[in-house]
Amino acid sequence: MTDFNDKQLDILQAAEKLFAEEGFDGASIRNIAREANVNIAMISYYFGSKEKLLEALIIHRTSGMKMQLENIFNENLSPADKVDRLIDLYISRINKNKCMYQIVHFELSTKKRIMDMKAFIDIKLQNVEAFKRIIQEGQAQGVFRKDINIFLIPTTIVGILVHFQMNRMFMETALQLESDDAFEAYIKNELTAHIKQTIKALLLHEN
Structure with missing residues (x-):
């Protein structure tokens, strides 16, 4: 439902x-x-x-992403630009749904109660399939490498962002981010650019 x-x-x-x-x-x-x-x-x-x-x-919080991924796939953009859009989508959704990610991470890591996660897993699998279509399009065009573990690309994106957020106090001190606005701006600009650079390094052929 x-x-x-x-x-x-x-x-x-x-x-x-x-x-x-x-x-x-x-x-x-x-x-x-x-x-x-x-x-x-x-x-x-x-x-x-x-x-x-x-x-x-x-x-409720995880449904709807498949449609957004399909919209990116159907846009008249280069494979690399679509990947940029993918990364922007993942980062915006995680930032928007921070509370939910915090809850899910705690519940799944502690295993204190048995939850029926089948519907959640089904939605995640649908999202992975939609994500794979975008990467495979770039592979078919010869832009992206064939030897990519596509399944781990979203994990890499989310992992970098969540690690940054979970170490907020350290990041604020090390990077001299003195306000909530400064922290969020760093994610939106520098961290997002770093993630895009990292993912493209994995996807693109070496020159």
């Missing part, structure tokens, strides 16, 4: 905020209901349980 009504979206937004701030165990259904300005019974009616609410939140 990926189409939610306004009340469901309010609940998901409240859950995301409180899960990120207090952790899954710390965020109570009562507090989520209060934050969303709904009654507890409504959360139970729409989602059934807190675990199902978390699953719905993950699906």
Whole structure:
């Protein structure tokens, strides 16, 4: 289920905020209901349980990327320019959904509860297939190397960005980034340029 009504979206937004701030165990259904300005019974009616609410939140935040990837594939751009667009898309989505990534990383790494992640994995696999089409187009044109592990390209993009964000205090000190705006500007400019340079070095033939 990926189409939610306004009340469901309010609940998901409240859950995301409180899960990120207090952790899954710390965020109570009562507090989520209060934050969303709904009654507890409504959360139970729409989602059934807190675990199902978390699953719905993950699906909500990860669905939709396949269409954006397809749009990039269909644009009249060179393969290298499409890769730039891919990287911009990944970075913008991760920045927009920081809370969700924080929640998912914690839940999957701790394995404290068994979540039904099949729908989430299915969406991720669809996204990988859409991503592969873009890279394979460049390979078919002879622009990109054939000996590329395409599956690891998104992992490389996300890994660099998440590592930078998770080491924020060190990065702010080392790079003298003295405000939130400065930190975000560094990601948007220098870090994004570095990621694009890194990915193109993996993809393009050596001169």
